[in-house]
Each structure stands twice: as structure tokens, then as C-alpha cells.
Amino acid sequence: MLGGFIGEVSQRALDGIVSLLVRINPNPNVLSLIGLGINTFAAVLYGYGRFFFAGLVMIFANIFDILDGRVARKTGRVTKFGAFLDSSLDRLSDMSVYLGIMIFYARDTEYHSTLYSALTGAALIGSVMISYTSARAESLIPKCDVGFLRRPERVVLLIIGSLTVWPGSTNPFLNKMPATIWLMTILSYWTFAQRIYHSWQQITEIDSRDLSIKLENETAQEQMRLGHGPA
Numbered sequence: 001m002l003g004g005f006i007g008e009v010s011q012r013a014l015d016g017i018v019s020l021l022v023r024i025n026p027n028p029n030v031l032s033l034i035g036l037g038i039n040t041f042a043a044v045l046y047g048y049g050r051f052f053f054a055g056l057v058m059i060f061a062n063i064f065d066i067l068d069g070r071v072a073r074k075t076g077r078v079t080k081f082g083a084f085l086d087s088s089l090d091r092l093s094d095m096s097v098y099l100g101i102m103i104f105y106a107r108d109t110e111y112h113s114t115l116y117s118a119l120t121g122a123a124l125i126g127s128v129m130i131s132y133t134s135a136r137a138e139s140l141i142p143k144c145d146v147g148f149l150r151r152p153e154r155v156v157l158l159i160i161g162s163l164t165v166w167p168g169s170t171n172p173f174l175n176k177m178p179a180t181i182w183l184m185t186i187l188s189y190w191t192f193a194q195r196i197y198h199s200w201q202q203i204t205e206i207d208s209r210d211l212s213i214k215l216e217n218e219t220a221q222e223q224m225r226l227g228h229g230p231a
Contacts, residue, residue: 014063018070028072032086035064039093046100046162049111051177055162058097062155065090090151091131097158098124101181119181126188127154133192137199141206146198147191149184157184 021031038061045054068086072078098120105117130147137144149157161180169175 014066014070017063018067018074021067021071022074025075026071028068028075028077028082029085031064031068031071032082032089035061035068036089036093038064040096043096043100046097047103047107049104049109049167051162051165054097054100055159055165058155058159058162061093062159065093091128094127094151094154095124098127116178116181119185123181123185123188126185126192127151129192130188130195133195133199137195137202141199141202144195144199144202147194149187149191154184154188157187 038057042054042057042061045051045057065086068082072082102117102120102124105111105113105120130149131151134144157180161177161184164174164176164180166174
């Protein structure tokens, strides 16, 4: 009940913002670029250890990530280049945020941690490979969006982890960013493995079907050559 109410309120708020933007009629690609700029600001906040505020900024940034597509559809300005640009800027946004976290843990402060800097780097690589695997697989198979930690889930998980950071607090429910980094790293590679396995299944099935058709055609051609005709 509560979840449905929150979802309905959020949807109405987004619809109101979209309606306003439709009247202003901005280029959807500009909204995508603004989203990148806001995410870059969040990355700077991460680099300086302002995790809580970075999480708040990321919420705002990802509203723009939702708005650009909706505004494009409402104004009839959906283009293939727009979809390509949006996807590319999403990857750049993700990498900048991860880089900000890596820099924070690499800095010479009381929070310096080579382990967490390296883990964040591993999570970054995992997120890139999830996207690459999907894009590459979908040139061979119809769809490859399986796995738990897709981009929306990664963003939500990172925001939740960031909003728990409150330096100096002894509350056991706060300061869970290290646990979040571990979780993101593990789930990124698990999702990567799921997509590899899914792609292998689908491609193997396609190859087997193609081979079967090829053998049937060769058999029919051989029978025609021998003058028997197809069975």
C-alpha cells in the first residue's frame, strides 16, 4: 500500500516536470548532458568524501536520466543518435562516480584504503563489462538484459550506501559504504557471468539451428544431384 502510494506520487511529480519541460521544449540531448554534469559534480563530492551529499546529488542527476527519454517521446524527438548519446553518457557518468570514490579511498587521509580503492576499480570494470557484454551479445541475439545488477539497481544501491554515510556515528545502520562497495563488486561480476552464460545458451541454440538447416539443405541438394529428389 505504502509502496504503491509513493510510486503514484513520484509518477505524478515526474509527469508534472515532464509537462513543464514539454512546454519549454528543450533538446532532450541537452537534458542528457545536464545529467552528466550533475553526476560529475557528485563524483567530485565523492572524491572529497561528502558521500551523503553525493547521494542526494545522484538522486537529482538520475531524475534527468529519466526525463530526457520521456521528453523526447512527448515531443516526438526520439532519434537513434539520442538513444546512443544517452547510453554513452550514462556509461561516462557511472565511470566518473566510481572514479570519485576511488580517489577518496586513495587520498592520504584517515580513510585511506588501498583495498577499497581497488575494489571500487574492480566494480567500475565490472559495470563496464556488464554494459559491453549486453551490447555485444545483442548484435548476435535478440536480447541480453539478464542479471540482478543492471544500471538502475547499481545506481539505487550506490545511492542507498551513500546516504548511510555519517562520519562519527556509532549507529550500526549507518556508514555502510564499504559493505556497499563489496556488494556492488560481487554482484557486478555475478551479473557479468549471468550474461555470458545467457549469451552462450542463446548463441549455441542459434548455431545448432543454423547447422541443422545447413545439413538439411546439403542433403536436399545431394539428393537432387543424384536425381532422387527430396525424400
